[in-house]
Amino acid sequence: MPPSPARTALHDAILSLTTREEVEAFMADLCTPAELRAFAERWQVARLLDGGGKSYREIAAEAQASPTTVVRVARYLKDMPHQGYRLALDRLKA
Structure with a gap:
C-alpha cells in the first residue's frame, strides 16, 4: 500500500x-522529547545489533532500552520487508 x-x-x-x-x-x-528519545534509542539499538558480538541483554543495558525494544528492532533489522534500518546502516558505513 x-x-x-x-x-x-x-x-x-x-x-x-x-x-x-x-x-x-x-x-x-x-516530535515530543519522549518520541525523539525513543527514535534515538531504537537507532542506537540497530547500530549495536549491526555491530554484532553483544547479547540482547548487553545491548539493552548499553542503549538503556527494554529487552522488548531490542527484540523488536532486531526483528525489523532482519526479517521485515522494509529494510529501512539496513539501508541507513549500510549507507552510513560507505
Whole structure:
C-alpha cells in the first residue's frame, strides 16, 4: 500500500533538509522529547545489533532500552520487508 499524501508530504519535507541543525529543528517541532528519545534509542539499538558480538541483554543495558525494544528492532533489522534500518546502516558505513 503506498503512503498517504500526508506521509508523502512529510517524506518530502524531511528530504528537503540539508544539515543536522535543520533536521534537529524540524524534529524538535515535529516530535515530543519522549518520541525523539525513543527514535534515538531504537537507532542506537540497530547500530549495536549491526555491530554484532553483544547479547540482547548487553545491548539493552548499553542503549538503556527494554529487552522488548531490542527484540523488536532486531526483528525489523532482519526479517521485515522494509529494510529501512539496513539501508541507513549500510549507507552510513560507505
